[in-house]
Amino acid sequence: MNHSNQVIALARGRLLGPAGRRLRMAGLACALALLGVPGGAATPAVRLPVAPVQAEALASTRTDDGQVQALRQATVAAQVAGTVLELNVRAGDAVRAGQVLLRIDARAAEQGAAASTAQVAAAQAALDAATSELARKRQLADKKYISQGALEQAESQYRSAQAQVRALAAQAGAARTQTGLHVLRAPFDGVVAQLGVERGDMAMPGRPLLTVYDPAALRVAADVPASALRGQPLRPGAVRVLLAGAAVAPVRVQILPTVDPQTLTQTVRVDLPPATQAVPGQFARLQWTDGGGATPRIHIPASAVVRRADVTAVYVMGEGQQPQLRQVRLGPVHGERVEVLAGLDAGEPLITDPQAATRAVAGTPAGAGR
Numbered sequence: 001m002n003h004s005n006q007v008i009a010l011a012r013g014r015l016l017g018p019a020g021r022r023l024r025m026a027g028l029a030c031a032l033a034l035l036g037v038p039g040g041a042a043t044p045a046v047r048l049p050v051a052p053v054q055a056e057a058l059a060s061t062r063t064d065d066g067q068v069q070a071l072r073q074a075t076v077a078a079q080v081a082g083t084v085l086e087l088n089v090r091a092g093d094a095v096r097a098g099q100v101l102l103r104i105d106a107r108a109a110e111q112g113a114a115a116s117t118a119q120v121a122a123a124q125a126a127l128d129a130a131t132s133e134l135a136r137k138r139q140l141a142d143k144k145y146i147s148q149g150a151l152e153q154a155e156s157q158y159r160s161a162q163a164q165v166r167a168l169a170a171q172a173g174a175a176r177t178q179t180g181l182h183v184l185r186a187p188f189d190g191v192v193a194q195l196g197v198e199r200g201d202m203a204m205p206g207r208p209l210l211t212v213y214d215p216a217a218l219r220v221a222a223d224v225p226a227s228a229l230r231g232q233p234l235r236p237g238a239v240r241v242l243l244a245g246a247a248v249a250p251v252r253v254q255i256l257p258t259v260d261p262q263t264l265t266q267t268v269r270v271d272l273p274p275a276t277q278a279v280p281g282q283f284a285r286l287q288w289t290d291g292g293g294a295t296p297r298i299h300i301p302a303s304a305v306v307r308r309a310d311v312t313a314v315y316v317m318g319e320g321q322q323p324q325l326r327q328v329r330l331g332p333v334h335g336e337r338v339e340v341l342a343g344l345d346a347g348e349p350l351i352t353d354p355q356a357a358t359r360a361v362a363g364t365p366a367g368a369g370r
Helices: 004-012 017-027 028-036 107-142 149-178 354-361
Strands: 051-054 061-070 073-077 084-088 100-104 184-186 190-196 206-211 219-223 239-243 246-248 252-255 264-271 281-287 298-300 306-308 312-315 325-328 327-334 335-342 349-351
Touching: 061 264, 073 239, 100 206, 107 149, 149 298, 312 354, 349 354
Parallel strands: none
Antiparallel strands: 051 349, 061 219, 061 281, 073 206, 084 100, 100 184, 190 206, 219 264, 239 246, 239 281, 252 264, 298 335, 306 312, 312 325, 312 349, 327 335
C-alpha cells in the first residue's frame, strides 16, 4: 500500500489489527505531513455540527392531577326513626330550596304530639281552677274568714298549676317539632347527586338518605408538592383547568396554608366559572407556570441526547476537535428542548448530531451506512 492509500486508510479508520493501530499511533504525524497539513495538526475526518451550550430562561409548566368538588354540598340525613313512605326525587333531579324530598312515617310522632296537646289542655283547666280558687281565697282573707296560711296554700297551688302549663306546653312544642322532622326538604337549589334510600326502607337517626349539590358553584382541588409552590401566590391568569380535554380559566385560586406532613403537599383550590359543565368527583388537571424560568437554566435540543442502556449522555467537541461522550442528568422537557441539570456548562461546544459524532468516533465516514 503506497503512502497516499495509507493516509486515506488512516483517515477513514480502515486499517485494522495491531499493525493498523501502531501505524495510526506512530505514523499520524508523518501521514499528515505527506498530505501537506501544516504543523501536523489533527483534523477530524467528519465535519460535525457544533453549537455552544446556552443558558435560557424558559417558563416551567406543571401539571397536577385534581378532582372536581362542589362548594355547596349537603348530605340530608334522618333525625328520627321511621319507614320511608314517600320519595319524590331521583338521582340527577333538579330541586328547589324547601322542596319536599321524602317523608318518613310520622304517625307515632303525631299521636305523641296530640297527647301532649291534650295534656296542655288539662293543665290549662287546672290552672283556671287554681286561678279561681286563689281569687276566692283572697276575698275571704280580706274579710278575715280564712287564715293567712290558707291563702298562701292557694297561691302555691296556683303557681304550681301555672308551671305545669308551661312545662306541658314546651313538651307539646317539642312533639310538634319532632313531627316536622319526618319531612325532609331541600336545603338549597341544586341537583340530587346520590340517593341512598328507597321507598319502604327504614330510616334511622344519622343515616344519610341523599346528597344535594349546587352545580353553579364548583371547584377543582389538587395536592401539589410544597416545594413546587415555593411560597409564591398563584394568579388565576397563570392557571388553567383541563376538563375532558377542554381548558377552563378559573375565577379564583386558593392555596391552603398547611402542609400535609405525610405527603409534603399543599392543597390548591381553583374555583370554576358558573357555566362550567362538570360534576363532583370528575377527574381534572391543573396546569400552571411555577416561575421556574426566573433563573437561567441550560437547555439543549432533545435530539442531541444519546441514550445507551442506563446512561444518558451528549457529545461535546473536546481537545483536538475530537468528539467526547459526556454523561448528563436531565430535567423537565419543554417542547423540543430538554433541561440539563448536571454535566454541562454554558458555553461548551455541543455536537447537535449525535449519530454523526458516533460514526466519527468509530471512524466511519459521514456518508457510510446511509
